[in-house]
Amino acid sequence: MPSSYAHGHDGKRLATASVDKTVKVWDAVNGQELLTLRGHTDQVYGVAYSPDGKRLATASADETLQIYALDVRELVDLARSRVTRTPPSFTLDECKRYFQSESCQPLR
Numbered sequence: 521m522p523s524s525y526a527h528g529h530d531g532k533r534l535a536t537a538s539v540d541k542t543v544k545v546w547d548a549v550n551g552q553e554l555l556t557l558r559g560h561t562d563q564v565y566g567v568a569y570s571p572d573g574k575r576l577a578t579a580s581a582d583e584t585l586q587i588y589a590l591d592v593r594e595l596v597d598l599a600r601s602r603v604t605r606t607p608p609s610f611t612l613d614e615c616k617r618y619f620q621s622e623s624c625q626p627l628r
Contacts, residue, residue: 524566529573537564543578545590559586 524537527548534548543564545555557578566579576588615624 524564526567526569526576528569529571533569533573535567535569535576537567537578539563541580543567543576543588545576557586557588560584 526535528534532548533554534546536544536546538544541558541560541563543557544553545557546553557576560578560580560582562580562582564578564580566577568577569575570577574589574591574594576590578586578588580586610618610624612624615621
């Protein structure tokens with residue numbers, strides 16, 4: 521059972537905070553779960569979108585706040601800036617872990 525929720529700026533996304541230490545992002549139109557964020561060590565009791573919908577802030581009983589970037593292009597750009605491999609690429613396992621994707625797009 522969620523302890524808090526927030527609607528995205530466009531009304532198409534809903535984020536829920538829960539006692540199970542997670543935050544879930546949902547498609548508000550069809551109810552499909554889009555993403556589960558894990559990072560807190562105690563129940564999450566607050567969640568809020570930034571006004572532009574690109575960030576999600578969470579508050580937890582573990583006495584931490586976390587800010588998540590939700591814009592995939594921004595995350596990929598950040599990852600590209602930090603990759604030191606030549607040529608820059610991710611393994612399938614890294615794509616699953618960091619991008620929650622079952623496939624990998626080559627970096628340009």
